[in-house]
Amino acid sequence: MSNIELKGFSEATSSVLPPVHTWTPPFCGDMDMVIKANGDWCHEGSKIKRPxxxxxxxxxxxxEHGEYFLMTPVEKVRIKVDDAPFHVNRWQWIETVCGRAIEFRTQTEDxxxxxVDCDIWMGFYHEEERPYISMRYGMKALVGRNVFYGLAESLAEVETSQGRGVGVISAGKSYLLMQDA
Known part of the structure; x- marks a missing residue:
């Protein structure tokens, strides 16, 4: 088991995205950390309680290559993610230069x-169909049930390259969520 060195990182800078994509640290092993399907982050079997x-x-x-890592400029440790590492827990309509759009917020304040920044699709986790949005570096966020039910009020008939059916339109882009039979 490995513990990641967090010198230089503080909770005060947690809202800033570091340039992880520019770092090439060596792999240092596995860390006993799991991001559970319900969104809980656990370390050594205990839930991390500090948001x-x-x-x-x-x-x-x-x-990277279907695996998740915590990275610093000097080390890279593998962790386990059951489903999606991020969870969307809030949403609202906003006005953008591309028109009316849906703004999502995750539990980590992304x-x-x-x-504009993401797309939405329906995927599966253990045979259960669930809504996801795209995130940075090829990751995804699960759209919370409360958020998805809120979006249901905004469903419209859409046609996309996947077909016709019911979905949402955001920033001028149509997303098919349920295809016509």
């Missing part, structure tokens, strides 16, 4: 605009 600590770790999360 600022979870947010800090989320800023150095990296996805802010993404559907059609």
């Amino acid at each position: 600022a600590m979870v947010t800090m770790f989320s800023r150095i999360l990296w996805f 802010v993404l605009v559907l059609g």
Whole structure:
């Protein structure tokens, strides 16, 4: 088991995205950390209860070849992710230069605009169909049930390259969520 060295990182800077994509540290082993399917971040079997600590770790999360890592400029440790490392827990309509758009917020205070910063799709986790949005570095966020039910009020008929059906339109872009039979 490995523990990651966090010198130079503090909770005060947890809202800033470090340039993880520019770092090439050596792999240092596995860390006993799991991001559970319900969004809980656990270390050595115990839930991390400080949201600022979870947010800090989320800023150095990296996805590569189907695996997740925490990275600093000097080391890279593998962690386990059951489903999606991020969870969308809030949303609202906003006005953008591309028109009316849906703004999502994750539990780690990431802010993404559907059609600008991210896309939405339906995927599966253990045979359960769930909504996801795209995140940085090829990662994804699970759209919380409360958020998805809120979006249901904004469903419209859409046509995309995947077909016709019901979905949402955000920033001028259509997303098919349920295809016509």
